[in-house]
Amino acid sequence: MDATETHAATQKNDQAPRTVTLRNKIAYAVGDMGNNFLFDMGQLYLLNYFTDQVGLPSAAAGTVFLVAKIWDAFADMGVGTWIDNRTNISKRGKFRPFLLWAAIPLAMLLIANFTTPNFSVTGKLIWAYVAYMLFGTCYSISNVPFGSMIPTMTRNSQERSELASWRQAGSNMGLMLATIGFMPIVNSMTNEGTGYTIAVVVFAVLGVAAQWFSYANIKENYSSPAKAKINKKDLKASFKALLKNKPLLTLSIVNLFTFSAFNLKLTVQVYYCKYILQNTTAESLLGVFSIGMVFVSVMLAPLLTKRFDKKYVYMMGCAIWAIADILGFFFANNTFLFVFFTAIAYLGDGFTSALNWALVSDCVEYGEWQTGIRSEGMVYSFFTYFRKLSQAIAGFVPGIILAWVGYVPGKTQTATALMGIRGLMFLYSAVLSIATIILMYYAYSLTEKRYGTIVSDLLKRRGSERIEPAGGR
Template sequence: MSAATAAASDVEDVKVEEKPPFKNTEPMAYAMGDIGNGFYFQLVTNYALIYMTDALGINPAIAGVIIFVGKLISAFTDFGVGVWSDNAPLREDGRYHWFVRTLRYPLMAVIILTFLPFVSSWPMWLRITYITVIYILGVACYSATSAPYGSFASVSTPVVKHRDAMASGRGFGSTAGGIIVTAVLPLVMYTTVKDASGNDKQVLNGPALIWVAIVFAILLWICYQITLKGTVERIRVEKSKDERVPPLKSIKYMFTNRAMVALMLAALLLIFAQMFAGAVNTYLYKDYFNNTTALSILAFQNVPVLIVAPFAPAICDKFGKKTVCGSLLVLTTVVYVVMFFMHITNPYVFVGMSVLAMFGNGVFGLMVWSFITDIIDDIQVKTHTREDGTVYTGYMFARKIGQALSGLLPAVVLAATGYVTATAGETVTQSAATLDNIYGVATLAPAIGNGLIAVILLVFYPLSGKVSKENAKILEARREKGEM
């Protein structure tokens, strides 16, 4: 295949390289990067709160504020890194690969520093100070790699079906990484002890986290290495320093684009629903069901999503992403509402219902990255400017707001219901009222979140499959003329 190179203007040189040809292995290589992301993200998402409350003995309200502040800060660091990467010089392997290749090392260090076992013996004020600083540093380091990594899909190829394959690959990696982490951790993170009444009680094994963190840091490096070796940046836009798009102008592009605003709202609610349920599920299975083995099995709730992953791009291409994902999210909402009213007491019945409930949410999570590439094209059609990293991190900004809320609100709920914290190895029996509230939150909050996402996609999101294909044709015609 040939390479097309043309000057789009006096200040921009647009180079679309079609060599080397796109390989079928690239989506899976890209997926490995999100599996690597999961070794930090899933660990911190699912265990930072319970580590702070049950290993360090920090009040859940204080722990929630720490997570909220950290995630709020990361929303801005994500956007900052996105602008930085968009304006970075082109290197031999492109613009975005350098960030992942270089900045993964600080992230590896922070994973280990987050779970140092001897911190639990420090005075309480020092524990709080230390974990606050490390948590904020961790989310910033995660931004430095995950934000540029997100741009790989949109700059890998100008061909829509290949970009959809890359987006589906990333969704597969995110889902598979979540299954790996959440299936393994409950088996090693808890130990069974006797409470004051002589009954078996499962408690967090805080010291085990350091070994998990070391292994995960190594696995993160390996996954990123596979992604770096197996993906190619084919779309490259070289800009003069004087004519780069100012950050404020990039923000204006995003917040005046209806599709972008709708997806940002959907992203906020998606991550809120997922992380809120994930954080509360840790307590639900530990305290309400007293069965963390079932929590490990719950990790496989997204296996059906992995099974349909190879077919999802074709299905969405035929019926439209917004229609397919919106309809499945309605199903997710209905199932969660049924679970709320059933008040299930058998953990394995709850797991079975959760598998059905998470299908719609999982398919949307699988295809959401393809929504982003459609929006990047839509903005380019309207503005003749391509800002992959900035648009991606605008989306990530909304996700991080959702993460911040999902880190704060579960902790606030726990504190309000009288949840009693513990230091490593202690046994605490929660009140019946606390347990009932945990169950209610674990089912009703995802129902509300997923229901709102369905409304946003089906009613407010404007980019149907037909519009996205028309945009792709417009941009293809422009590229043939050497235009943006």
């Protein structure tokens, strides 16, 4: 479909009423900023905390991530099924209350991950497994409902893209502040281990405040009657419907690629700054410039999707990402070039991140159109199942590779170890970005033109649906 056809299809899809206020969008962004204050501590610093502070072998520490994230993936599916089939839905909505209920337990479990008792190595590993798996389960209870809300907030395609961009802006603000602010707090303490704990407490408190602000200022504009109690036959039919949703399957697989690449970069950049650049302040610079570049793509994404199909904007982002990382592998030998090439890579990644939530919302409509079964929570949790698998890979692969190349915590690294760190930082993500382009081009069929037809058909089937006035509760 050419740009003119895409533009016409997009305009048609935008005819659905706009139901989200600026206040709602800001609150949705702040909610994901809070999610990232709580979540990114594990992705950014926990592996390094395990290896350099707790003293766990790198392969064993990486295995903690593998096992915990696979557990989380199944937890997401369970939470999604539970949410979709809740029968006691209050005036607060189907999804919003989970932001209120889960915030405090989530913060406490995050702190527990960075306060490992002085046990034996075996005892420390047991603590790491239990604390991280409980944290992941609680995070699923908070995050699956949060991500499932977009289809209940608006039916307007462009407004969904805007909400996805606002969400990504909040996510990146959380990541930026975590990257900039965490290590200075750690380094200000005489004991680095204590510094980790204090820094985590600070971000945990901020995360709870952000999630509660989000809860108070977002709204589910589309509501439906509570479902009758689910039976095994209906549940089986819902899972079969997910497996028939080819756009959802494709989007989930490419997220396995892109999200593992993104999270692996977050994990490895600590080692890259410390051992290749020998400049720990580079991580704060990376937060300012690299994560800052994601805001550029987040602002550009809604503008580009007005003219071009979301699918092709997504692929364009991956192309930028791959080129920047290939160049970074060969030339990022000092702080300036490292930050420069990583910033361009994050610019490309920002397009994929900004559009993921709009695309998965489109997959909800596609699934209902195809099978007659609408299940926002299950679709979202199926999608996040693959994202959790990607996080498992992102935590496991560095630990295994670091052990394989002979990494020794706190020591001068061998040339082989340094090359392993460099390859993890750049080549892994470049290869997976290219794989994403290929898969999206050949397998993702939900274009704007097709989506417009699907929405029209669904509206005819539904006849009418209740829309509550936009605004906060």
